[in-house]
Amino acid sequence: MKQKNTLIKNAKIVNEGAIVSGDILIEGEYIKQIGASISPKSSDVLVIDAEGKYVLPGVIDDQVHFREPGLTQKADIGTESKAAIAGGITSFIEMPNTSPQTTTIEKLEEKFSIAAKTSSANYSFMFGGTNDNLDEILKLDVNQVAGLKLFLGSSTGNMLVDDPKVLEKIFKSTDMVISVHCEDEGTIKRNYKEYHDRFGDDIPIKYHPIIRSEEACYLSSSKAIELAKKTGARLHVFHLSTGKETDLFSNKIPLKDKKITAEVCVHHLWFSDEDYDKKGTFIKWNPAVKTKADREELWEALLDDRIDVIATDHAPHTLDEKNNPYASAPSGGPLVQHALPAILEMYHKEKISLEKIVEKMCHNPAILFDIERRGYIKEGYYADLVLVDLNNPWTVKKDNILYKCGWSPFEGATFKSRITDTFLNGTLVYKNGKFKDVKAAKRLTFNR
Structure with a gap:
């Protein structure tokens, strides 16, 4: 009771x-x-x-992939929300690249129905924008959905929005927060071809941040920001991975007044390209984990408030999938159970204060998405x-990992x-x- x-x-x-x-x-x-x-x-x-x-206030994770419906061999709302609760995450916003994709109001409501039955944590969902669903976007009730998600570079589940006219129409047509995955597709394709021609499918994982390069990230995020400024749209750039991108954002005004905001994920604050030799495809993410210098610049931007939110981009895949050669090993990894303990480890290393952790993981997501009566004590x-x-102290081991996929990049x-x-x-x-x-x-x- x-x-x-x-x-x-x-x-x-x-x-x-x-x-x-x-x-x-x-x-x-x-x-x-x-x-x-x-x-x-x-x-x-x-x-x-x-x-x-x-x-602490319960953590609000503004970016997760819980894989339901359609990809439940990897994860589902029930299993992953339970792992989130164990990790101190009490509310999550889940992404639209499931199967089928959440690009109609009907499919959005189906996900809400699943979560109402099975979720252990508070929940909402992003609605996915595509090249041809503006009519559905305009029907959304802004008080009932977290926001709009656009992939400006393809990632897991192909929802690439690559028509400039459509993009501008979407940016002009909604007052909702538009969250974007920014990687330039043309740049990535050229880089991938170069390394695939050299190595075939088994490209050494160390080339992942060169294929999905700083240039690809900066080109895409700078274009998105330019479009947001032109149209007055409310833009939130997900998972920054490069130091260069941090200069695109401001810390001169309070978050509640910002029109253009940014997020960084736990893995980009923890790992660097030096970890690929040991971790391999288990730290293959899009955007890629990049250099130690990038990591330090991300920390600097987080602490000086150019970056507003810490999230997970929790995106599990099965062990069999992750053990594939580079070309067929999917990008993404599970993080919700371990995100807060990992960032608290940085508190112990005197990298960040407890107050700042709460600001970036609890207060700011609530402000940014206008979440009602959460994120504060x-x-x-x-x-x-x-x-x-x-x-x-405790050690991450197979027998205490709660993700359905059964592994963690923090194992050990x-x-x-x-x-x-x-x-x-x-x-x-x-x-x-x-x-x-x-x-x-x-x-x-x-x-x-």
Whole structure:
């Protein structure tokens, strides 16, 4: 049975640029009170002593691929949302390149129906733009869908939008956030042909960031930004991977007033091209993991607020698929269970503060997508909360990986921080490695 009232005592609360010691009272789905010392007013209150732990808002992941419908041999909404909850991610926005693709309102609502039955985390979906579905885009209810996703370079599931006239029409026709995957297709094709002519299908993985090059990324993102400025569109550039691209973005105005924003993913902040020898196709992503210098420039842009959001681009494939030669090994990897622990590892290395982690993974996605009453620890907000023990090391192993695909690019890594409790809409759904048998997930709503 759902616990109606919970009191979290003696926590270090990380919220809005500060860490304060205090208590949090949850009533029903919402945070009722935050204070220095709150006493339970009745015996039916569940009291959790969070002494020595930090409480963060639930992470909002603005880019995941949960593979349902049509690709459920890799993953599904049920399995991956459960892994997300274990990783402190309480809300996700899923991408449209499933099978069939989410490019009609009918297919979008089918995904919402699946999630309503099986998701362990709060959910919403991007609607996919194509060269010929502008009519469907114009029918969308902006308060019921997270945003619009365009692939300006082909990736897993071919949804390439390559007609400049169509692109401009889409940019002019919607006030929704347009999220884009930016890689120039012509550049990639030329580079791929050069290396395929040399090596055949078994191209050494170290050439992946040269095939899907800095030039391909910069050319595409700069064009998208130019079009957004021309049309006044609200543009969000997914998964920056190069230092050069970071100069296209501004930190001069508050996020709520920005028309052009950017995201970086955990893998581009963690890995570099030096890891290909050891990790091989298990760190093959689009856009590619690039140089150490790129990684450092991404960190710099994240910390100075040119980059607004940290996400995962969680995109699982089976082990058999990833073990194929380069030409047929798909790009993407699973990350939702390990994203927050990995970024917390960077806190331990004094690379980023806890306050900044919360800003980039919780507050900013809520601001950027106008998500209603989430992303903060505030009275009246949904009680999506994560308790973290910063000194409870654990190692990523096969037997504790929750992804349906059964592997992780972090396998063998030891993280110092552990998610001990996850609350979703006021309900304790995960504690000390075990899931509660409760249904608490909700469809995200938007205040636009």
